[in-house]
Amino acid sequence: MTQSPELSGFPPVLAPDAAILLLGSFPGVASLAQAQYYAHPRNQFWRLLGACLEVEALHLLPYEERLRVVVRHRVGIWDVVASCRRKGSLDAAVTGAEVNPLAAYLREHAPRLECIGFNGGLSWKLGRHLADHGYRVCRLASSSPAAAMYSFEQKLEQWRPLFACRS
Template sequence: MLRGFPPVVAADTHTLILGSFPGEASLAATQYYAHPRNQFWRLLGAVLEELSLHELPYEQRLTRVLSHGIGIWDVLDACHREGSLDSAIRNAQPNDFASLREHAPLLKKVCFNGKTAGRFAEVIGAAGYETLVLPSSSPANAMLRFEQKLSCWREILA
C-alpha cells in the first residue's frame, strides 16, 4: 500500500488544490508534483504572478504558495498502484476531509487537479465548499497546451 503526503495548509488557507495521488517521482522525492515535466508549479506560479516559483527549492515553494492562502493536498491517502497513472489506482482510501475545517477554518474553495481528483467535487461541494475541476497538470495530459491549461487555472483566484 502506497501512502500519500500530509496536507500543506495553514490557518489562513482559503483555497485548496487537490490532486489524486502522488506519482512515482513525487513519492521518491517526498514532494508534491516532483516530476520535472509536471506543469503544476509553472501553472500555479503564473496564476500567483510568481513566475520563478518552479525554480525555488521545494520548501520555499510551499512557503510562497501558503503566503497566498493556497494549500495543497490529494484526495487519496493511500492506494495500490503500479506506475504513476491514475487509471492504475486500486484499493483507494480517501483522505480525512472532515479534518480540513480544523486545519484550515477559512477554507472556501477546493480545486481539483484533473478529472480523477475531480470525482470528489460533488462530495466536497456538498460539504459547503465552492469547487472547481481543473485540467490536469500531469505530463500524461498532453491534449491541452500550457496556455490552454493556464486559462482554466486562472479561475483558482476568481
C-alpha cells in the same frame, strides 16, 4: 502476479488561513521518490501555480521555499487519496484507494477555506462531494504530463479563475 505494494501519500500543505486548496489524486512515482508534491519535471503544476500567483519563477525555487510561498498566498496543497496500490503513476492504475477525511479535516484545520480546485479527473471523482459542504469547487485540467491534450496556456485559462477566491 504480485500485488503492488501499498503506497501512502503526503500530509497536507495547509495553513489555517488558506482560502484555496488544490487537490490532486495521489503522488506519482517521481513525487514519492523525492517526497515532494509534483516532483516530475514535466508536470506543469508549479509553473501553473506560479503563473496564477504571479510568482513566475516559483517552479525554479527550492521545494521548501515553494511551499512557503504557497502558504503565504493562502493556498493549500493535498491529495484526495491517502493510500492506495498502483503500478506506475497513472490514476487509472489506482486500486484500493483510501480517501483522506477531507471535509472533517478541512473544517477543523482550514476554517477560512472557500474554494477547492481538483487537479485532474480522479481527484474530481473522489472529492467533488465537498461542494455539499459549502465549498466552491471546480475541476481543473490536470497538470500531469499525461494530460497532453491541453497546452500550458489552455490549462492556465482553466486554473486562473480559481484564484479569485483569495481576494
